[in-house]
Amino acid sequence: MLCFPYGKGSTVGSYSMYQLKVNGLAPCAIVNSSAEPIVATGAIMSGIPMVDGIDVSLIRTCDDVCVDADHGTVDLRNVEERRVITDVVRHRGRVLLLQRSKSVGSYRGQWAGVSGYIELGESPETAARRELEEEVRLGGARLARSIDAESFRDGEVVWTVHSFLFDVRDPKVKMDWEHQAYEWVSPEDLSKYPTVPGLQKLVCKLLS
Numbered sequence: 001m002l003c004f005p006y007g008k009g010s011t012v013g014s015y016s017m018y019q020l021k022v023n024g025l026a027p028c029a030i031v032n033s034s035a036e037p038i039v040a041t042g043a044i045m046s047g048i049p050m051v052d053g054i055d056v057s058l059i060r061t062c063d064d065v066c067v068d069a070d071h072g073t074v075d076l077r078n079v080e081e082r083r084v085i086t087d088v089v090r091h092r093g094r095v096l097l098l099q100r101s102k103s104v105g106s107y108r109g110q111w112a113g114v115s116g117y118i119e120l121g122e123s124p125e126t127a128a129r130r131e132l133e134e135e136v137r138l139g140g141a142r143l144a145r146s147i148d149a150e151s152f153r154d155g156e157v158v159w160t161v162h163s164f165l166f167d168v169r170d171p172k173v174k175m176d177w178e179h180q181a182y183e184w185v186s187p188e189d190l191s192k193y194p195t196v197p198g199l200q201k202l203v204c205k206l207l208s
Contacts, residue, residue: 001067002027003059007039017042029067031056031074058153081151081158085128086199087114088163088206089138091171094184095203097193098136101180111193113202124149124162132166136182137174141166147205152198161198165206 007013017039020026030043035052043050049069059065064077089096097111116131118124125146132138145165151158173182185193187207190200 001029001031001065003031003056005033005056007032007036009038011038011041013038014042014045017048018045021046021048029069031059031065031067055151058151058158060153076158079153079156079158081160083118083124083160083162084115085118085124085131085162085164086112086202087128087132088165088203089114089132089136089141090144090165090167090207091169091184093186095187095190096136096173097183097185097190097195098175098179099181100196101178104178107196109194110196112196112199115196118162125164128162128164128166135176135178138166138168138170140170141168145206150198150202154197161202163202163206 017026026046026048028049030039030048030050031054032039032050032052033054033056035050040050042048049067051067051069051072051074053072054074058079059076063079066075066077068075096113098114099111100107100109102108114131114135116127116135118127125143129141132141143164144167147163149160149162151160153159171184175182187203190203
């Protein structure tokens with residue numbers, strides 16, 4: 001399978017793909033983030049299954065992948081998706097950082113926002129509010145903003161993260177077993193902390 005974000009070039013590219021097919025060297029499938037006419041035409045001429053609209057950054061060399069061009073799907077058979085939420089909590093311009101304890105299953109000792117799994121049948125916002133109550137007991141939080149879910153890959157897991165920004169009036173935090181420390185910090189100081197992957201970028205998006 002040939003996997004790349006998008007194509008660029010002249011019409012010769014379509015015939016080059018067809019020549020690969022004639023010589024028995026064409027890929028068994030093509031996956032793009034965004035279809036481009038030259039590549040799409042070459043795939044049609046060569047009878048190569050092609051799917052676009054896929055985040056190709058989630059695919060690795062030697063993955064076991066099933067491409068279904070008829071239905072426009074790409075299945076990573078060796079990779080598990082986990083749907084989670086991350087709450088960035090704000091109080092008077094500062095954001096809440098929680099240091100993950102040694103008892104949790106991942107990213108021990110690193111700093112994060114309020115996070116947790118989305119349960120079966122649960123909406124992301126419901127999960128976000130539930131985790132606020134369970135992990136830090138912050139009631140009365142006001143939802144200020146949410147952004148589209150983003151996915152990133154860590155080993156054999158794809159984390160799909162739904163992110164929310166909440167404002168609170170009372171900065172008192174009551175941590176559960178998942179955390180060992182907390183701090184209210186200026187967003188500009190996040191780089192001083194060893195945070196979970198992508199947290200700084202996420203905070204910037206929510207606050208922008």
